[in-house]
Amino acid sequence: LAKTTQPISMDSYEGQEVNITCSHNNIATNDYITWYQQFPSQGPRFIIQGYKTKVTNEVASLFIPADRKSSTLSLPRVSLSDTAVYYCLVGPGTYKYIFGTGTRLKVLA
């Protein structure tokens, strides 16, 4: 199982770009990297998924280096509503999806 390591918390200001990095040193060949956003008392919400290089959608970008041992979620121009916990998940591996601690992002006015 690929274990993930993220910063416990981050602060940012409105309008700034936020980059959250996740380390996953023992990622397997068949693993994908997926990021989720979770607000209090809600289920995690899918943000973006990638395998290698760069992926971009309407809300975020995901950067994955060639060795795939880490990944960076980039949130452009954050707002107060982006305050949440962000999880990096690596899988399917052996089809057990194990979550790490997540990163608590606080966006300040």
Place this chain on the structure above:
Amino acid sequence: SAVISQKPSRDICQRGTSLTIQCQVDSQVTMMFWYRQQPGQSLTLIATANQGSEATYESGFVIDKFPISRPNLTFSTLTVSNMSPEDSSIYLCSVASGQGYGNTIYFGEGSWLTVV
């Protein structure tokens, strides 16, 4: 992505009682999972719900405490038995969907249980 509905969304339960949480998916899925999230903590995998056979439990979780049913490819239940205040958590149903780059897991909104 799959749409997942959980019931109840929240409940207050008496110590020593049991509660069954239902999870309904809008499409057939192969893999369903149950997670627990204690206040302020990350998600912990309880078990994989297997259709037509016994669930596969993670270390620290047992069938007597968390019996799981999976009668078909769109429905599962998790029962929290003989509850104590330590069971106060959000319980989340999730499914693996094969769309996109690979299997992606999606979550329901969760069932918030408070045991008093």
